[in-house]
Amino acid sequence: MLELGDIQGLVFSGYARQAQARYFLLRLPASGAAAWLSRLIPRVTGSARRDRAQDRRLNVAFTASGLRALGLAEEALATFPVPFVDGMAAPGSARALGDSGPDAAERWEFGGTDAARVDALVLTYAETASALDDDSDELEDEFARFGIDASFEDVYLPSDGRGHFGFVDARTNPRVRGGPRKRRRNPFDPDAPAGEFVLGYRNAYGHFAESPTAPVRGGTRELPRLIDAQRAMDLGRNGTFVALRKLEQDVAGFRRFLGERAAELWPEASDGEGRLAASLVGRTRDGAPCGLEDTHGRGRDQNRFGYRSGALPQARCPLGAHARRANPRDALGHSAQASLALVQKHRIIRRGRLYGEKLAPGAPVDGRARGLMLLALCANLERQFEFLHEAWLDNPKFGGLTHERDPLVGTAGPADGRGDTFSLQGSPFRSRVALERFVRVRGGAYLFMPGLRALAYLAEG
Numbered sequence: 001m002l003e004l005g006d007i008q009g010l011v012f013s014g015y016a017r018q019a020q021a022r023y024f025l026l027r028l029p030a031s032g033a034a035a036w037l038s039r040l041i042p043r044v045t046g047s048a049r050r051d052r053a054q055d056r057r058l059n060v061a062f063t064a065s066g067l068r069a070l071g072l073a074e075e076a077l078a079t080f081p082v083p084f085v086d087g088m089a090a091p092g093s094a095r096a097l098g099d100s101g102p103d104a105a106e107r108w109e110f111g112g113t114d115a116a117r118v119d120a121l122v123l124t125y126a127e128t129a130s131a132l133d134d135d136s137d138e139l140e141d142e143f144a145r146f147g148i149d150a151s152f153e154d155v156y157l158p159s160d161g162r163g164h165f166g167f168v169d170a171r172t173n174p175r176v177r178g179g180p181r182k183r184r185r186n187p188f189d190p191d192a193p194a195g196e197f198v199l200g201y202r203n204a205y206g207h208f209a210e211s212p213t214a215p216v217r218g219g220t221r222e223l224p225r226l227i228d229a230q231r232a233m234d235l236g237r238n239g240t241f242v243a244l245r246k247l248e249q250d251v252a253g254f255r256r257f258l259g260e261r262a263a264e265l266w267p268e269a270s271d272g273e274g275r276l277a278a279s280l281v282g283r284t285r286d287g288a289p290c291g292l293e294d295t296h297g298r299g300r301d302q303n304r305f306g307y308r309s310g311a312l313p314q315a316r317c318p319l320g321a322h323a324r325r326a327n328p329r330d331a332l333g334h335s336a337q338a339s340l341a342l343v344q345k346h347r348i349i350r351r352g353r354l355y356g357e358k359l360a361p362g363a364p365v366d367g368r369a370r371g372l373m374l375l376a377l378c379a380n381l382e383r384q385f386e387f388l389h390e391a392w393l394d395n396p397k398f399g400g401l402t403h404e405r406d407p408l409v410g411t412a413g414p415a416d417g418r419g420d421t422f423s424l425q426g427s428p429f430r431s432r433v434a435l436e437r438f439v440r441v442r443g444g445a446y447l448f449m450p451g452l453r454a455l456a457y458l459a460e461g
Contacts, residue, residue: 002178002194002201006238006451009045009052010059010123011198011377012179014351018057018125019157020132021353023373024139025110026120027149028069034461036146037070040122041455047180056135057125060455061242061447063087066119071461076214076235080448083381084241088444089113096386098394098411103441109246110151111445118445121244153246155353155373164249164358164370165408166277168287172303172327174347188306188329192344197379200237204345209379211236217460224453238451240377243385246443247409248371251359254438261433265424276433279424280407282323290317307331308339318424319399322408325392331399346387351375371442381446396420409439
């Protein structure tokens with residue numbers, strides 16, 4: 001049974017009703033951070049039913065440096081996974097995520113260097129801009145009182161459900177077994193064990209993931225579960241890891257690219273741009289899977305499909321399409337069942353929101369920054385978030401391809417000078433499109449989002 005009252009609410013909800021949000025990036029002071037956290041805790045939203053009824057939501061997460069600022073000892077930090085302790089900008093994670101060249105950490109706006117360090121992330125959500133401002137004023141007063149340096153990014157869920165590139169979010173987050181939100185079972189996207197996303201529960205291997213621990217404190221009022229053999233507290237229980245990525249999107253460049261390449265591929269076609277865009281993404285702009293546009297309406301049925309069945313022609317959903325790489329479903333290996341079991345071990349929960357005003361169709365380049373603030377939640381940063389990037393999104397041999405990467409979020413081509421391409425499978429021959437880059441990494445960090453009892457422990461310093 002999941003302890004929903006101890007799990008922060010973002011794990012099980014994207015807060016669709018609270019369309020306005022502000023993400024605060026904090027640098028905590030050398031002293032006083034624990035006292036600040038103790039005042040913040042009553043506002044933190046959990047996953048219990050009573051929390052889901054609130055009009056405003058707030059969640060908080062910390063980097064390794066943030067946990068140090070809260071007084072967590074190095075011995076306790078050493079029980080956290082290495083990617084989290086070292087940070088997203090560390091060489092190992094940078095290689096896995098392809099953060100080099102224009103995307104190198106030293107170029108980031110935050111999180112890439114000590115000077116741009118992030119200690120904590122406070123996420124506040126509201127239904128209206130005025131309510132968001134009211135909440136933010138209270139938070140900023142507290143930041144000033146405790147000597148916390150804060151910057152922020154305003155983000156939002158668009159009213160039409162479409163991202164900057166014009167596509168409807170197909171809502172392909174996994175259904176967590178035992179979670180509060182129920183939906184019809186999907187044979188092509190099986191329920192994921194809670195331990196894939198929340199520490200303290202069994203994962204897809206049937207095991208309990210290693211969880212960080214901390215020394216017992218006699219005065220703690222609400223203790224995470226005690227590990228008797230070690231006389232240590234299970235600091236990780238009901239917590240999750242968060243990968244934060246600020247992804248700037250070149251919308252005007254993407255539109256130009258579609259127009260030019262579609263004219264080359266299908267000079268007589270009137271729908272060439274839409275056809276090429278759907279091929280790159282793996283879905284139409286309305287969210288329907290490529291190849292099933294005429295039989296799938298909007299909503300849940302958009303995700304009830306596999307790639308191995310004859311109902312989804314390969315030529316209509318290219319092997320290297322973004323949606324197919326991000327969630328291969330039943331397409332890997334020699335059997336659908338084995339593929340679904342493998343994919344289940346590498347899923348993430350996406351909580352992305354847009355930043356920057358949308359560029360109107362046909363509008364000229366306006367020079368304004370816009371893109372996506374991605375929050376990816378998982379229990380194992382290396383096996384889930386980094387694996388997804390390295391083995392699927394950035395793998396040039398994914399699905400039997402060669403010299404290809406994800407057409408939207410893949411890294412730059414190899415150092416041999418040959419640019420990446422995208423293949424449109426067809427008969428008797430395939431077509432190849434020379435790719436350009438439309439997404440750049442502008443910031444990032446690995447954070448830990450503790451359970452509410454663990455927050456109380458950290459607040460005691």
